[in-house]
Amino acid sequence: MVAVSVEENSVKIKGNIKSIDDYLAVKNALQELADKGARSIDVCFTDSVSITSSMIGFMLKLINVDKIDLRILAGDKKLIALLEELELHGIFRVSEL
Numbered sequence: 001m002v003a004v005s006v007e008e009n010s011v012k013i014k015g016n017i018k019s020i021d022d023y024l025a026v027k028n029a030l031q032e033l034a035d036k037g038a039r040s041i042d043v044c045f046t047d048s049v050s051i052t053s054s055m056i057g058f059m060l061k062l063i064n065v066d067k068i069d070l071r072i073l074a075g076d077k078k079l080i081a082l083l084e085e086l087e088l089h090g091i092f093r094v095s096e097l
Helices: 020-037 053-064 076-084
Strands: 003-007 009-016 042-044 071-075
Touching: 003 020, 003 076, 009 020, 020 042, 020 053, 053 071
Parallel strands: 009 042, 042 071
Antiparallel strands: 003 009
16 A cells, blocks of 8 residues: 655655555545646656556556646666666656655
């Protein structure tokens, strides 16, 4: 189970997104910020080593459809390497925590 916290325009995720409930918790936090008019969102994955395809798809929708300036901050180098391998490093403007 992931722990999701929201501060201003930042969503902090602790744990790996594995279940549909985990995905929905993160999606709802991001969508709530978007609905409140956030134009820029930082998504901090403090210790996740991977992201589900549904989470990637939702974040791409926020960038491409909702025109939100989304950035991923990763605490684990494995996640950074995964996003580089998927050629999403530039799209998500990934940086290390």
